[in-house]
Amino acid sequence: MPDHTSPPDKRATIYDVAAEANVSPSTVSRAFSKPSRVNSETAERIRQVAERLGYRTNPLARALTTSRTHMIALVIADITNPVYAEIVRGAQEAAMSGEYTTVLIDAQESDRLERAAIERAMSTVDGIVLASSRMSDSAIRMFAKQRPVVVLNRAISDVPCVVTDNPRGVRRVAEHLGELGHDHITYVSGPQASWPNGTRWRALLEAGMELEIKVRQIGPFSPTIEGGERAAVELFARPATAVLAFNDQMAIGLIRGLNRMGVDVPGDVSIVGFDNIPAADIVTPGLTTVAAPLYAEGSAATRHLLTMIRGAHGHTGRPMVLPVRLVIRRSTATRNPSPGRARSPWVRQRPRPNPAARLS
Amino acid sequence: MPDHTSPPDKRATIYDVAAEANVSPSTVSRAFSKPSRVNSETAERIRQVAERLGYRTNPLARALTTSRTHMIALVIADITNPVYAEIVRGAQEAAMSGEYTTVLIDAQESDRLERAAIERAMSTVDGIVLASSRMSDSAIRMFAKQRPVVVLNRAISDVPCVVTDNPRGVRRVAEHLGELGHDHITYVSGPQASWPNGTRWRALLEAGMELEIKVRQIGPFSPTIEGGERAAVELFARPATAVLAFNDQMAIGLIRGLNRMGVDVPGDVSIVGFDNIPAADIVTPGLTTVAAPLYAEGSAATRHLLTMIRGAHGHTGRPMVLPVRLVIRRSTATRNPSPGRARSPWVRQRPRPNPAARLS
DNA sequence: GGCACGACGGCAACGGGTTGCCATGTATTG
DNA sequence: CAATACATGGCAACCCGTTGCCGTCGTGCC
Structure with missing residues (x-):
């Protein structure tokens, strides 16, 4: 194994180069940092010596005086x-x-x-x-x-x-869901300390106002798949037909949790996320989401x-x-699409124990 | 807006602290770097002065002499x-x-x-x-x-x-697939410059030998979902019933690509990935994979x-x-599970244009 | 010819700690 | 009580570049 202790990397310094090139250290320094300040022939000679000696300027030493660490x-x-x-x-x-x-x-x-x-x-x-x-x-x-x-x-x-552009993104979501016949959107909120969380909710409030769509909020939950699953449980207690989640992960968790409880997405409820992470494209159904230019x-x-x-x-x-852009996939659909599906979507089957507990 | 140019952050130095505490700079230095080397009362006093002056040791200056940047x-x-x-x-x-x-x-x-x-x-x-x-x-x-x-x-x-432990992981995959009745495993390889890629393939070769399972390799492909989709096309040309992909992303791409061409996972082909990334749990079907302790x-x-x-x-x-661990999900199943499904799985329906082109 | 000026290079101080070595004072030991 | 050891603190050199200032020299201009 290489020995890292004895000569711990003795790099050449400007002094070595200076001695070798018969100039003063300051000239060497300038040859690199202010080439215009030194004769081009001298500079060239210095550069060659430096090359030969394997000199590299030490960023730390430089930072000490310039206070620029890069x-x-x-x-x-x-x-x-x-x-x-x-x-x-x-x-x-x-x-x-x-x-x-x-x-x-x-x-x-x-x-x-x-x-x-x-x-x-x-x-x-x-x-x-x-x-x-x-x-x-x-x-x-x-x-x-x-x-x-x-x-x-x-x-x-x-x-x-x-x-x-959160407001614009949310606005587009509201329009999209409105066009699909939804008149009520539930916002599943993320961490309260998160600035975009507040912004998105307020934007939804506003968009709801303008488009005459009712909105409400549940949460906060952690901005993870698990957080989304937890939200699903809460959502189950107060059903909705259209949901905007704080981010994609929560939306994905939501879909999973809902599915587990027998709720169909997008049949029973449309779900929209935020960010357009790669996973949004691989879940089933594909997640409609607001794409941010990450x-x-x-x-x-x-x-x-x-x-x-x-x-x-x-x-x-x-x-x-x-700018943002709405990516429409399969997780959003017309409200109550097929007239034949008359059963009450949210009580189709007995929820699993855990949600049931929370419901009581 | 704050002005970052004029006094660009004049922090207190050991000299300031030294003057204030009536000691020499070296003592201040030692009070922090070698506390045992200085009287505990003095050290305490220095520490208090330092605190009051908001002194923090400058890592760069320290690094210059110690050549430890931390x-x-x-x-x-x-x-x-x-x-x-x-x-x-x-x-x-x-x-x-x-x-x-x-x-x-x-x-x-x-x-x-x-x-x-x-x-x-x-x-x-x-x-x-x-x-x-x-x-x-x-x-x-x-x-x-x-x-x-x-x-x-x-x-x-x-x-x-x-x-x-790649060999062990691959071995567990081979055993698992063997138990499901597969007697042939195709390895979809990742970047050739990737060390684990070679290792996994060799391990599969060896495991195949021992367990009397035939193995073959296709690729290389890029270790991404897209790479997996490309692999699906190639795989379509030379069908298999069990596939081990270099990593989860490729496995996911594979499932997608195959699905698109009408091939069912795991009905027609079992697919195993590597790494157990979060997405492995959210795709449909859930991905059987070797979990690495990331x-x-x-x-x-x-x-x-x-x-x-x-x-x-x-x-x-x-x-x-x-150590690694095999996580079994839904993407692997018994070979030709239901006797009723007699149709040739791989030619169930006309592939989409693109794959067809590659097939010719 | 005298003078101003620009190009070029060197000197030395500096940035902020670290550390080998020495000096002093106190405690320990025989 | 002398001799030695140890605890503590200061001095000064050093790490490696950067930069303000000055000196020298050659050139152009009046």
Whole structure:
């Protein structure tokens, strides 16, 4: 096995290169950081010597004086949640193309963990992308005072934000369900600390008003398949014909839970999700959902962060909003489609023990 | 908006604390890094002053002399692949509990990208976890010479590795399918650069030998749902009754593709995946698959890396192997279950245009 | 010819800790 | 009581680049 202890990687420094090239260290430094500041022949010679010696500038040493580490932190609420995959990739790619490295922090849906991790990374990064932060506005502002911060999927005044067009997405859902004959939509809500959760509910409230569709809310539940299954139980107690879930995972859990209790989707109830994660396309029935431009979100937020780091003052003050699109699959259908199906859908068969217990 | 340019975060330094506490900077330094080296009262006083001044030791400055950045790199093949979610989380948690920060690198299934990214991060991290690297053995050994490296899901001599028990998993699959009456298993292979791919195929070869089950291989395909769908087309040309796919995503794609062409799973063909990603449980039919201890993999690899960084020489030379477990769901069934179903399963109906084209 | 200016390179301080070595004072030991 | 050991704290060098400032030299211009 390689021995990592004795000479723990003795890389050449600018001093080595300087000695070898018969110039001063500062010239070597400039040859790399400000090539215009040094004679092109000298620079070339230095570069060759450096090459020969395998010199690479040490980012840490550089950071010490420039206070630019060329690293950014990307904080996500839960890496287990597939929405973040594309976001992370978008961010990573934007970072790389800007010569930046990404430090990923998984907050595990915990306010406390999130703060602690950021606290530790703070001094090491040039900026932070906060994707679906669970922290309070004031906590975020605190961080924003110390480092450039871009917030994703949340709007906070005085902090640059990029969000998806939730109102428009919800509106499209309401229209779609309305066209299918539904006059009542139940919103299954996610974590209360989640900003889009509130936004979506309010948007639904508003859309309901305009389109003359009644709306109600149940929850909160955790934004997972399991949370959706739990919601199914509650939903069973107060049936609905159309449901909008906070996100796809919950929608999928909902379908599963409902199926288990003998409720048919979309026959008895139409279900809509949010995000269009890959799984939305592989469940049965395929999930109608609002597609968010995940990759673009990560990429846009990161690019914005980089321009801030590079010293651009002007952000508009308004959040940057990204377009969404309704993806219609099989989980939504006309209300009570076939007249022949006259039986009361929700009491077709005895629910399983667990739900029954909750029903009493 | 906060102004990030003028005083870009003037944190207190050991010098500030030293002046305030009437000691020399070195004492302040020691109060934090080697508390035993300084009088406990003095240390306490220093700590209080530090607290009051909001002092935090600057990891970069520290790293400059100690050459310990307290960061590790976690390199994964494709963040879009859900297997990595749990691995990342396991790694992150192990890192955090060891006071380490994780730099995530997504190689996007590209050898070149992977190398470039590692190259850049190399000098900034104390060690590297390579999860499912697509690089050559020699490239990996090169890196391992410069920094502690732990390889995940791959065995390379002279480099510490942690792998799952692929042979055992495959063996259990073969037994399971054998018990269901299958005497022939087709392996749908993933990327050739993937180590577990080769391992699984060889294990199947061996298991087939012992259990007197014939085996064959098709592929390679990309390890995605789409790759699985493509495989379905090829499989259609040379039917099988039992299939083991390189991973769950391919298995899911396979089921989809087959369904589309009118082939029933598991009625006509049994399908088994690998990894037990969350989606395996939500597809219809539920996917029989080999569950890998994802979280444990990430965690074990990272912990091992940390002990290496801390200077432990002794690794056994043998890869650490983690147990797997067969999860039986609905995608596998007895071969030709109902005698009444006499029709030739694979030609039940006309395939769709695209497959037909490939068939000609 | 005198002068201003730009190109180029070096000096030295700096960033924020870490650490080997020495000095002092106190406790221990014979 | 002398000799030795230990606890504690300071000094100064060091890690590796960056950068403000200055000196030198060659060139162009009046």
